[in-house]
Amino acid sequence: MPLAHESHHNEWVEPFPGANYLRQTLAVAEADIRKLIHDPIELFTRMVQPVLWLLIFGQVFNRTRAIPTGGISYLDFMAPGILAQSVLFGAIFYGISLIWERDLGIVQKFLVSPAPRSTLVLGRAISSTVRSLCQMVFVYLLSYLLHIQLRIEILALVGVVLAVMLGSAIFSTFSLIVACLVKSRERFMGIGQVLTMPLFFASNAIYPLTLMPSWLRVVSKANPLSYQVDALRTLMIVGSSTSFGLGKDFLMQFIAFAVLVAVATKLYPTIVT
Amino acid sequence: METGPEPNVIEVLSLTRRYGSLVAVDHLTFSVASGGTFGLLGPNGAGKSTLIKMLTTLLPVTEGTAKIAGFDLVKHPELVRTKIGYVSQMLSADGDLTGYENLLISAKLYGMPRAERSRRIAQALEFMDLAHVGGKLVRQYSGGMIRRLEIAQSMLHRPSVLFMDEPSVGLDPSAKRSVWERIRELRREFGTTILMTTHDMEEADQLCDTVAVMHRGVLAAMDTPAALKVQVGAEASLDDVFIHFTGATISEGGELRDAARTRITSQRVG
Numbered sequence: 296m297p298l299a300h301e302s303h304h305n306e307w308v309e310p311f312p313g314a315n316y317l318r319q320t321l322a323v324a325e326a327d328i329r330k331l332i333h334d335p336i337e338l339f340t341r342m343v344q345p346v347l348w349l350l351i352f353g354q355v356f357n358r359t360r361a362i363p364t365g366g367i368s369y370l371d372f373m374a375p376g377i378l379a380q381s382v383l384f385g386a387i388f389y390g391i392s393l394i395w396e397r398d399l400g401i402v403q404k405f406l407v408s409p410a411p412r413s414t415l416v417l418g419r420a421i422s423s424t425v426r427s428l429c430q431m432v433f434v435y436l437l438s439y440l441l442h443i444q445l446r447i448e449i450l451a452l453v454g455v456v457l458a459v460m461l462g463s464a465i466f467s468t469f470s471l472i473v474a475c476l477v478k479s480r481e482r483f484m485g486i487g488q489v490l491t492m493p494l495f496f497a498s499n500a501i502y503p504l505t506l507m508p509s510w511l512r513v514v515s516k517a518n519p520l521s522y523q524v525d526a527l528r529t530l531m532i533v534g535s536s537t538s539f540g541l542g543k544d545f546l547m548q549f550i551a552f553a554v555l556v557a558v559a560t561k562l563y564p565t566i567v568t
Numbered sequence: 569m570e571t572g573p574e575p576n577v578i579e580v581l582s583l584t585r586r587y588g589s590l591v592a593v594d595h596l597t598f599s600v601a602s603g604g605t606f607g608l609l610g611p612n613g614a615g616k617s618t619l620i621k622m623l624t625t626l627l628p629v630t631e632g633t634a635k636i637a638g639f640d641l642v643k644h645p646e647l648v649r650t651k652i653g654y655v656s657q658m659l660s661a662d663g664d665l666t667g668y669e670n671l672l673i674s675a676k677l678y679g680m681p682r683a684e685r686s687r688r689i690a691q692a693l694e695f696m697d698l699a700h701v702g703g704k705l706v707r708q709y710s711g712g713m714i715r716r717l718e719i720a721q722s723m724l725h726r727p728s729v730l731f732m733d734e735p736s737v738g739l740d741p742s743a744k745r746s747v748w749e750r751i752r753e754l755r756r757e758f759g760t761t762i763l764m765t766t767h768d769m770e771e772a773d774q775l776c777d778t779v780a781v782m783h784r785g786v787l788a789a790m791d792t793p794a795a796l797k798v799q800v801g802a803e804a805s806l807d808d809v810f811i812h813f814t815g816a817t818i819s820e821g822g823e824l825r826d827a828a829r830t831r832i833t834s835q836r837v838g
Contacts, residue, residue, distance in 0.1 A: 307681050315679040322676030330664040333705065400660030404721075407624045408677040409649040567626050 319410040323418020327392075328425055338429050345381045345434050349374065349441060352501075362502055365536050367444065372535070374443045375527035376500030378434040379520060382427045382459055383494060386466035388487050389423050390474030397566050398480075406564060416559045419471060420464040420552075427463035428456065444533040454530040454541070461548045462523040466494075468555040475562035500524050504538055519551040577602040577729055577761045578623070582632035585618050592618040594785035595632065600729075600778070605755065605762040607776030607793075609769075609806075611814050615785040616765040617657075617733065623763070624654045624731050637728040650678075653722030653760075657733035659714045663707035667698050667717050670706060671724060678725040692720035696750060712743025719750055723758070730754070732764040736771055748774055769806035779806070781813040788813040 309315050331337070349370070356362065357369045364372035396402045405415055438445055446452075470487070477483050497511060498520040504512050515521045526544035529537040537544070578600035585593040593615045600606045608616050621627035623634060625645040633642040637651035661670050671692060675685040693699040696716040706714060715735065722730060735751070736744040748771070754760055766772050772779050773793055780790040789796060789809070797804045800812045 307679060307684070318676055318679060322673050325676070326662065326665065326669070326673045329669055330662075333664060396662075398658075399662075400656040400658030401662055403624075403626055403656050404654065404660050404674075405677065406626055407649060407652065407654040408674070409646060409679070410677045411646075564626070567621075568628070 316411065316414060319414040320418045320421065323405070323410070323415055324421035324425070327419065327422035331422075331426065338426065341381065341385055341426075341430060342433050344384060345377050345430070345437060348377045348380065349434075349437055353377070353441075356501075363505060364503065367532060367534050370441060371443050371532050372503075372528070373501050374434070374438045374441075375531045375535075376498075376524050378431060378459065378531070379462060379498075379524045379527055380495055380500055381430045381434060382462045382523075383466050383520060384491060385426055385430060386423050386463045387470050387491050387494075388484075389419070389467040390470035390472070391480060391483050391487070393419075393471055393474045393566060394478065394480050394483055403567050406567060412563050413556065413560045416468060416471065416556055416563055420468050420556070423467035424460040424463045427459050431455065431459045438531075446531060446533050451530045455527060458523055458526040458530065458544070458548070461545070461552060462520070465519050465523075465548060465552050465555060468552065468559050471559045472555065472562055475559070475566045478566065494518060494520055498524055499538065519548055522547040575602060576600060577637055578606075578763065579635040580623075580632075581634060583619070583622060583629060583634055584631035585615075585622055585627065586630045591785050593622065596785075596787065597632075598780065598787060598790060600761060600763060602761055603755070603759050604778055605751075605764070605776045607772040607779045608763065608765040608782055609767070609772060609779060609810055610765075610782035610788075614782040614814070616782050619782070620731055620733055620763070620765060624652060625649055650725070651728045653725070653727035653730040655715075655718050655722050655730070655732040655735055657737060657765075659711070659718070661706045661709075661714050661717050661721065663705065666703050666705055667693065667709070667713075668702040670717060671721055674721045675724050680725070688724055692724060695753075696720045697746075710743065711739050712746055715739065715743070715747050716750060719747070719754070723754060723760070726758055727760065729761045729763065732762060734766055734768075735764055736766075736768060744771075751775060769810065773806050779809075781810060783814045 353370045353373050356373070360369070362369055362372070393402060435445065473486055473490070474483055477486055497514045498518050499515060500520065504515060504521070507515060522539060522544040525538050526541055526548075528535045529541055529544070539547075576599040580596050580598050583593060583596045584591065596619065608619070610616050618627065622629050623636065623641065625641065625648055629642055633640055635641070636648045639647040639651065641648055661667075662673075665673070668689065671689045672685070675689060680688065690699075693702045696719065698713060698717055698720070701709065701713065706717065709717065719732075719735075732751075736747050739747060751762065752775070755762060762775075764775070777792060778790065779793050779796060781788045781796075789799070791799070793806060793809075796809045797806065800809050804812075
């Protein structure tokens, strides 16, 4: 069947400056989100871990009262930490999909397109945030059932959404960098396993900074997860207090994200060489 | 910058790629005429894939450059990308998305506005005889269907040059013929210049008006298929041409990785 004749130039006018950049970024995210819609099973398997931590670990430690939590129950204290953890664990293995898609030739197709390299990185970060928001809804439901003292206020909830998205964007981009460096699935799995637990334990997710030996406190203060947990704790739980201040929490996360995106943009094309 | 229509849409100038001390592509200089189909033959490890990866901007160039559709590969890779399409040797359509979705994402990556997008996607599905399966996940497609989808995908933005890495590897004879037919039709319809690598001498004979034999990083020969056969001897086939210029049989040589990749692709084609 003959094709309708058309002009061969591709100089489409942008409706507003940056429209194309946005369209390309969202296209990268859309590809991944559409896959998730076709096969959402991953969202359910990710719910297991928070249940174990809150239901078993949390319930047991709630009885000890040995951990200074600043006037709130231990379960209230750890719920934001477990949300942050589930976001971290979800995002940290995200880079493996890049290796997988490289092996299939999908990444190459994105790279020969004129989409700027940063849109390929940002698009992936966005799709990772969508997954993390599903986890947020689930952890909130679980927390509600466990009678955790949740702050149900619009502004606080918006803040939690932002913190969760940022956290997921940070660790998924970090994961992308690891993927570009190690380049093979086997090595990636090994390194992913090695990274997650230290990131989690060297943070204030399940115990406060005040309880840590001083060297660990230094490490935790360089860990973006600590700022995410602090923001989440402040915004999620009634009567909690912040360690760093919300301003610093978000600033540190933004800086971490910006640096990671810059590095990932530089490394992304090397995944195919 | 662009300087109007030139007779040669690809001008390769002393293009070189080294991996440590290994020279994969060694100061290559050649050109491809506008509207033609250029076939690159050669044993595994001859440097064909490295060459295509450089020309499609996937791999940094060590030395030299190329001009593609008027743009310098080294100075303006981002402009070269607007003018080229690429069908890789692997079946790279995303199996977890539908055929329609694969095309949609591509169209958006190329910055196509909505109206243009729907028109071209509908056309492409129709043209490739995939309209009835557009809503199905690609992993349910046959190998020939996936290949046709990929060619449609790579042509959505109407590139001046289409690069194809072994377009019919692993396809059965009838799927192969249908892919060839589409390639010919695209060339007629859009005047697209095609540069393809192949191991399939029948494919080269059927589609290419110029054939180059690559061996150890350089072009051992380059001419029309007919002229090359005459050079080698009366009643020579392209197989004979290949063996004559590379001193190897097709099944010999090549790295394990190449063999493994071809096998994986063949498996996916089913």
